[in-house]
Amino acid sequence: MDNGAGLQTREMLLNVGPAHPAMHGIIRIVTKLDGERVTDVDVEIGYLHRGFEKMSETVDYNGVIPYTDRLNYVSPLINNMGYCMAVEKLLGISVPERCHYIRVIVSEISRITDHLTCVGASAMELGAFTVFLYMIKAREYLWELVEMVTGARLTVSYCRVGGVKGDLPEGFAARCKFALQETRKVLAESHALLTRNRIFVDRMSGTGTISAEDAISYGITGPFLRATGAAYDVRKDCPYSVYDRLDFDVPVGTRGDNYDRYLVRMEEMEQSMRIIELALRDIPPGPVQTNPETGRPIPAAEMVDEGKVGNIVAIAGVRAVTDPTLEGSGKPHHPAIAADEKRVFLPSKEDTYGNIEGLMQHFKLVMHGHGIRPPKGEVYFPVEGANGELGFYIVSDGADKPYRVRVRPPCFAIMSALPKLLIGDLVADLIPTFGSVNMIGGELDR
Amino acid sequence: MHAQAGFLTSRIEEAIGWARKYSIFQYPFVTACCGMEYMATACSHYDVDRFGAGLPRFSPRQADVLFVVGTISHKMAPILKRIYDQMAEPKWVVSFGVCTCTGGFYDNYATVMGIDTIMPVDVYIPGCPPRPEYVLDGLVKLQAKIQKQHTTGERPAPEPRPECTT
Amino acid sequence: MTAADLIQAVRGRFPDAVIGSHDYRGDATVIIHSPPLLEVARTLKQDPAFRMNFLMDLTAVDYSAFGKKPDRAFFASSGVPVRPPPQIPDPEPWPGPPSPARFALVYHFFSSLRKHRIRMEVPVEEQEAELDSLTSLWPGADWLEREVWDMFGIRFRGHGNLKRILMYEEFSGHPLRKDYPVNKRQPLLGPVN
Numbered sequence: 001m002d003n004g005a006g007l008q009t010r011e012m013l014l015n016v017g018p019a020h021p022a023m024h025g026i027i028r029i030v031t032k033l034d035g036e037r038v039t040d041v042d043v044e045i046g047y048l049h050r051g052f053e054k055m056s057e058t059v060d061y062n063g064v065i066p067y068t069d070r071l072n073y074v075s076p077l078i079n080n081m082g083y084c085m086a087v088e089k090l091l092g093i094s095v096p097e098r099c100h101y102i103r104v105i106v107s108e109i110s111r112i113t114d115h116l117t118c119v120g121a122s123a124m125e126l127g128a129f130t131v132f133l134y135m136i137k138a139r140e141y142l143w144e145l146v147e148m149v150t151g152a153r154l155t156v157s158y159c160r161v162g163g164v165k166g167d168l169p170e171g172f173a174a175r176c177k178f179a180l181q182e183t184r185k186v187l188a189e190s191h192a193l194l195t196r197n198r199i200f201v202d203r204m205s206g207t208g209t210i211s212a213e214d215a216i217s218y219g220i221t222g223p224f225l226r227a228t229g230a231a232y233d234v235r236k237d238c239p240y241s242v243y244d245r246l247d248f249d250v251p252v253g254t255r256g257d258n259y260d261r262y263l264v265r266m267e268e269m270e271q272s273m274r275i276i277e278l279a280l281r282d283i284p285p286g287p288v289q290t291n292p293e294t295g296r297p298i299p300a301a302e303m304v305d306e307g308k309v310g311n312i313v314a315i316a317g318v319r320a321v322t323d324p325t326l327e328g329s330g331k332p333h334h335p336a337i338a339a340d341e342k343r344v345f346l347p348s349k350e351d352t353y354g355n356i357e358g359l360m361q362h363f364k365l366v367m368h369g370h371g372i373r374p375p376k377g378e379v380y381f382p383v384e385g386a387n388g389e390l391g392f393y394i395v396s397d398g399a400d401k402p403y404r405v406r407v408r409p410p411c412f413a414i415m416s417a418l419p420k421l422l423i424g425d426l427v428a429d430l431i432p433t434f435g436s437v438n439m440i441g442g443e444l445d446r
Numbered sequence: 447m448h449a450q451a452g453f454l455t456s457r458i459e460e461a462i463g464w465a466r467k468y469s470i471f472q473y474p475f476v477t478a479c480c481g482m483e484y485m486a487t488a489c490s491h492y493d494v495d496r497f498g499a500g501l502p503r504f505s506p507r508q509a510d511v512l513f514v515v516g517t518i519s520h521k522m523a524p525i526l527k528r529i530y531d532q533m534a535e536p537k538w539v540v541s542f543g544v545c546t547c548t549g550g551f552y553d554n555y556a557t558v559m560g561i562d563t564i565m566p567v568d569v570y571i572p573g574c575p576p577r578p579e580y581v582l583d584g585l586v587k588l589q590a591k592i593q594k595q596h597t598t599g600e601r602p603a604p605e606p607r608p609e610c611t612t
Numbered sequence: 613m614t615a616a617d618l619i620q621a622v623r624g625r626f627p628d629a630v631i632g633s634h635d636y637r638g639d640a641t642v643i644i645h646s647p648p649l650l651e652v653a654r655t656l657k658q659d660p661a662f663r664m665n666f667l668m669d670l671t672a673v674d675y676s677a678f679g680k681k682p683d684r685a686f687f688a689s690s691g692v693p694v695r696p697p698p699q700i701p702d703p704e705p706w707p708g709p710p711s712p713a714r715f716a717l718v719y720h721f722f723s724s725l726r727k728h729r730i731r732m733e734v735p736v737e738e739q740e741a742e743l744d745s746l747t748s749l750w751p752g753a754d755w756l757e758r759e760v761w762d763m764f765g766i767r768f769r770g771h772g773n774l775k776r777i778l779m780y781e782e783f784s785g786h787p788l789r790k791d792y793p794v795n796k797r798q799p800l801l802g803p804v805n
């Protein structure tokens with residue numbers, strides 16, 4: 001090649017990945033460079049293919065839920081919710097109102113953690129390590145909240161087909177308020193550190209640009225699409241659960257570059273917090289928590305032993321004290337968190353240990369070869385994941401295992417447009433552009 | 447005289463071991479969900495720097511502990527092996543998360559059933575994902591192992607993989 | 613448009629191509645022959661009545677084992693099969709797999725302008741498992757079609773770069789086919805276990 005000044009230049013191949021420090025995720029990008037300009041890009045994925053779809057065909061309907069946690073592992077609660085709502089659509093059942101609100105609250109918490117991780121990690125890759133530490137600190141507050149509700153920090157498996165695992169714990173609203181307050185502080189700090197920071201703005205604005213038409217033709221959804229100005233949000237346009245009752249705005253960008261995506265994500269976190277607060281205000285009251293000291297509590301395991309030796313008179317009519325990990329799933333909570341459908345949802349532990357109907361219902365649901373059996377059919381159900389439309393397509397042949405589970409991974413579409421985003425930019429712009437994609441390996445490669 | 451020299455070298459070895467265990471340069475080979483907990487451990491809340499392992503090196507040639515964090519698929523295995531081979535001795539391997547210990551619940555066509563089928567492993571940290579406290583515990587165990595190696599002068603062989611009986 | 617209207621509109625436009633339709637659980641679904649696939653897709657995208665600007669998803673289903681799973685015996689020794697009655701009442705049952713062909717390609721289209729969705733299914737036999745590629749209409753179809761080739765071994769005419777995407781080149785077979793055993797490993801390194 002001749003660069004005009006009579007000097008010879010030569011195209012260069014640069015391989016980035018699959019294990020590269022500035023790539024939070026394993027992916028291989030082979031770039032062709034002319035000087036510093038990227039002229040061609042080849043993206044190779046699949047390094048984290050774990051056979052989600054095949055595994056789902058081997059376990060029962062509730063058994064898929066742990067696998068869905070590990071799709072987008074930064075916002076597992078949204079995946080849980082999407083999958084469970086898809087199966088509920090297949091079954092034709094609906095869950096109680098309180099359960100809807102709980103799901104909305106936890107999935108918005110998840111959305112915030114996802115955006116925090118995305119913005120924090122991409123800021124770190126541009127050198128703003130402080131922001132990363134701040135954002136992880138905020139995420140830690142939210143994860144403590146998640147742990148309080150679900151018992152786990154990351155791989156939560158909280159939703160069940162036809163409900164959720166347990167009710168919100170006591171004092172949740174207050175803790176939530178505290179966590180949101182801390183998160184707001186962190187966001188304000190991050191705004192101060194980034195939004196008008198010269199280095200950050202220079203590297204982010206005008207790079208990785210895509211137009212709305214192009215984004216749509218690639219099937220891009222979520223914050224990435226909204227940064228281009230197209231205001232498509234599943235929560236607004238195809239409302240599910242109780243999102244149509246909650247008032248929130250959908251932030252949109254104008255230029256579709258990295259900086260707009262950053263701003264959209266920052267604003268979406270604010271909106272998610274608003275949703276959480278509204279949902280906490282509107283949530284129908286749960287059961288009054290009773291003191292287990294009253295009513296002669298017996299630990300569930302002891303109750304079983306008593307029952308085995310035939311001592312049913314002593315245990316008739318008393319309440320079992322359930323395992324601490326099952327907190328919030330006692331008998332009084334059940335009507336609020338589980339669909340009223342015996343063939344789908346496990347009975348409360350008091351029933352399982354306390355009477356034969358409960359025991360049999362439990363048995364019928366958990367025994368190998370029994371379990372939930374939806375009718376034959378196929379459904380597609382989309383929810384708004386942190387990266388865009390997260391859809392589950394499920395085919396059932398009437399057996400206890402799904403015949404086929406397909407997930408529409410939102411970042412797959414974005415990654416397929418990566419060449420389009422990178423070509424023409426400088427090689428250094430690869431880092432902010434890739435960061436703003438928020439590629440999550442588990443979801444991309446499944 | 448002779449005994450004196452032996453005493454001295456063993457004291458020096460111990461001192462080196464002590465220095466080494468508190469200056470762990472790790473290479474985080476992060477692939478999947480466990481990486482989120484890895485991040486949480488490395489950041490201010492759990493602060494892995496307290497144990498002298500605060501500086502990740504992203505070049506295998508500068509690292510002495512390989513943290514394998516997250517599921518390893520068959521497509522990824524040759525790359526992992528290559529990184530291991532590029533690391534200079536002495537080197538240790540920590541398998542972080544049950545996926546790297548045994549394959550976890552991804553028992554299918556795509557995944558490696560435990561990285562110890564392709565490389566020796568020094569410390570296993572099970573959990574899906576392990577909580578940050580587990581990780582710190584694993585790190586302390588690794589430090590003890592490093593110290594022991596310098597005290598006894600030999601590197602303890604990696605524990606054999608328990609035979610699968612079914 | 614409601615699901616029923618959408619189906620009617622597609623049927624009216626392509627009376628010969630559509631071989632079946634249903635709106636089970638409110639999802640508008642049309643089943644079409646494979647030859648006019650490209651034309652139908654183009655109409656769905658460009659016709660002002662549909663304006664399906666998103667190709668949301670493209671996948672396939674291997675129907676070869678549909679309904680053939682043996683009822684599992686209750687206890688291994690008892691030999692009593694578990695055959696529960698139809699569990700959840702279903703007033704309007706699903707009409708069943710789209711056709712006796714082994715595979716069905718499943719396209720999900722969405723219009724962000726009209727806010728409607730449609731599912732299009734295209735049955736394909738194993739022998740001539742080849743279809744027209746939609747990459748000329750939606751560039752996003754590129755990777756989705758590669759994934760279908762990788763996982764099911766269905767080819768796409770006019771794709772241009774049809775190679776494996778999730779698995780590695782050395783891998784033989786297509787893992788999501790029902791006859792591929794779930795834990796048959798083909799490691800590049802280390803033992804087969």
Ligand code: SF4
Nearest residue numbers: 479480543544545574
């Ligand atoms: S051990 Fe669990 S959390 Fe860790 S990578 Fe494997 S599946 Fe993910």
